[in-house]
Amino acid sequence: xxxxxxxxxxxxxxxxxxxxxxxxxxxxxxxxxxxxxxxxxxxxxxxxxxxxxxxxxxxxxxxxxxxxxxxxxxxxxxxxxxxxxxxxxxxxxxxxxxxxxxxxxxxxxxxxxxxxxxxxxxxxxxxxxxxxxxxxxxxxxxxxxxxxxxxxxxxxxxxxxxxxxxxxxxxxxxxxxxxxxxxxxxxxxxxxxxxxxxxxxxxxxxxxxxxxxxxxxxxxxxxxxxxxxxxxxxxxxxxxxxxxxxxxxxxxxxxxxxxxxxxxxxxxxxxxxxxxxxxxxxxxxxxxxxxxxxxxxxxxxxxxxxxxxxxxxxxxxxxxxxxxxxxxxxxxxxxxxxxxxxxxxxxxxxxxxxxxxxxxxxxxxxxxxxxxxxxxxxxxxxxxxxxxxxxxxxxxxxxxxxxxxxxxxxxxxxxxxxxxxxxxxxxxxxxxxxxxxxxxxxxxxxxxxxxxxxxxxxxxxxxxxxxx
Amino acid sequence: xxxxxxxxxxxxxxxxxxxxxxxxxxxxxxxxxxxxxxxxxxxxxxxxxxxxxxxxxxxxxxxxxxxxxxxxxxxxxxxx
Numbered sequence: 001x002x003x004x005x006x007x008x009x010x011x012x013x014x015x016x017x018x019x020x021x022x023x024x025x026x027x028x029x030x031x032x033x034x035x036x037x038x039x040x041x042x043x044x045x046x047x048x049x050x051x052x053x054x055x056x057x058x059x060x061x062x063x064x065x066x067x068x069x070x071x072x073x074x075x076x077x078x079x080x081x082x083x084x085x086x087x088x089x090x091x092x093x094x095x096x097x098x099x100x101x102x103x104x105x106x107x108x109x110x111x112x113x114x115x116x117x118x119x120x121x122x123x124x125x126x127x128x129x130x131x132x133x134x135x136x137x138x139x140x141x142x143x144x145x146x147x148x149x150x151x152x153x154x155x156x157x158x159x160x161x162x163x164x165x166x167x168x169x170x171x172x173x174x175x176x177x178x179x180x181x182x183x184x185x186x187x188x189x190x191x192x193x194x195x196x197x198x199x200x201x202x203x204x205x206x207x208x209x210x211x212x213x214x215x216x217x218x219x220x221x222x223x224x225x226x227x228x229x230x231x232x233x234x235x236x237x238x239x240x241x242x243x244x245x246x247x248x249x250x251x252x253x254x255x256x257x258x259x260x261x262x263x264x265x266x267x268x269x270x271x272x273x274x275x276x277x278x279x280x281x282x283x284x285x286x287x288x289x290x291x292x293x294x295x296x297x298x299x300x301x302x303x304x305x306x307x308x309x310x311x312x313x314x315x316x317x318x319x320x321x322x323x324x325x326x327x328x329x330x331x332x333x334x335x336x337x338x339x340x341x342x343x344x345x346x347x348x349x350x351x352x353x354x355x356x357x358x359x360x361x362x363x364x365x366x367x368x369x370x371x372x373x374x375x376x377x378x379x380x381x382x383x384x385x386x387x388x389x390x391x392x393x394x395x396x397x398x399x400x401x402x403x404x405x406x407x408x409x410x411x412x413x414x415x416x417x418x419x420x421x422x423x424x425x426x427x428x429x430x431x432x433x434x435x436x437x438x439x440x441x442x443x444x445x446x447x448x449x450x451x452x453x454x455x456x457x458x459x460x461x462x463x464x465x466x467x468x
Numbered sequence: 469x470x471x472x473x474x475x476x477x478x479x480x481x482x483x484x485x486x487x488x489x490x491x492x493x494x495x496x497x498x499x500x501x502x503x504x505x506x507x508x509x510x511x512x513x514x515x516x517x518x519x520x521x522x523x524x525x526x527x528x529x530x531x532x533x534x535x536x537x538x539x540x541x542x543x544x545x546x547x548x
């Protein structure tokens with residue numbers, strides 16, 4: 001099942017429901033027509049929203065061996081321009097009314113609300129044979145660092161997910177996550193290869209239309225990052241009548257223990273299977289899952305490796321940890337481990353640099369029964385509303401705008417420290433790129449450092465301590 | 469502060485927009501600042517400002533500046 005080349009077998013079955021039903025045949029026809037317009041194996045950008053146009057473009061590019069970089073349709077124009085300049089796509093598949101693109105480029109082909117924008121000054125890309133897809137490493141700081149995924153990566157991971165979630169052609173997921181985000185994309189991939197029907201909507205769980213669609217289209221499943229579960233709790237999900245719903249998945253960060261326990265109970269009462277999962281874009285999407293019958297016994301665990309994968313723990317020296325309850329770096333091995341990163345055009349010609357092994361940067365231990373528990377992170381990364389953010393990249397971004405800052409934080413709490421009276425300007429830069437919810441900007445007198453000048457992040461205050 | 473000012477203040481704080489923003493044109497999912505994350509904060513601000521409990525129906529019906537006023541009126545908030 002490489003490159004969606006066998007989904008034609010689902011023929012007249014409904015692939016996508018977006019205001020009306022689109023069969024697999026109709027999707028493939030539209031998808032292949034988009035890819036034919038691009039022609040040869042080149043690099044394109046696909047500006048993604050949860051619409052049929054985005055999905056059809058993506059399916060067409062994979063089937064046609066065209067390599068797409070998936071980006072959020074709402075990407076900041078400056079960030080989009082930086083990526084265009086760096087990676088030189090031949091075409092951009094985007095809404096035909098996209099302000100910036102419509103001004104600068106001609107379109108060759110349209111489908112629905114989308115059109116294929118032709119980039120001027122086309123170059124010939126050198127693309128590695130196995131390269132299928134590019135995803136960004138960070139949702140919002142605009143870092144040009146990309147993850148290179150192969151056809152094998154995508155379809156091995158999709159097959160594992162289909163197996164442990166027991167996905168079949170009667171499943172009807174509804175979109176709740178951006179498709180340019182690895183978790184959102186994995187839901188699309190695993191259901192399309194199964195011949196299922198994806199209900200596509202741009203409405204969020206906060207909108208009545210979303211719940212109407214769930215009921216009218218007999219939705220069986222959806223996924224959510226921790227923030228989605230916070231919203232569901234706020235909406236008193238337990239009181240909602242959704243008889244067709246049989247499976248919920250959660251990934252994109254650790255759910256707080258109270259919420260996890262609440263949803264374990266709610267789902268048991270409603271007869272819904274509740275899956276907690278763990279993954280990274282560097283492993284295409286998923287690396288582990290907690291079987292729902294273990295939700296109580298192994299609360300807080302990321303579970304066990306997905307089918308075909310293996311999780312191990314390593315000491316700092318690289319030595320394998322075999323004893324239970326000893327913390328080390330979580331290492332994943334499997335066919336879904338990405339080829340590597342790309343930071344420049346020339347990297348797109350590179351082959352497999354990871355050789356199936358991913359050092360996750362997460363610190364974890366394994367219990368006596370072989371279940372894994374994450375306890376911290378080696379890398380300076382946090383998640384804001386499910387989006388991974390590198391603290392160093394936030395510092396770089398602010399520096400590029402003339403603000404020397406130090407950043408620290410935990411999931412959903414970002415602290416930015418400045419020595420100057422420029423908090424309002426810093427807030428504006430952050431607001432342009434990401435949400436300011438959970439962001440605290442503090443002015444301090446001095447940055448605490450050790451004797452060798454290394455910043456002591458743990459010594460930074462969590463509230464205003466200006467003495468001037 | 470009268471109720472319409474309280475209402476606007478909830479938008480300013482909840483969505484992190486400027487006091488001179490075009491409030492009347494704001495729409496959930498369309499206005500950049502008013503996505504689902506902003507909506508959660510805005511709901512909390514409104515509940516504090518008017519001392520009301522907003523249930524799921526109100527939260528999912530509320531999608532424009534005007535619809536929020538209508539929903540709050542139904543809960544007994546007087547907008548004059």
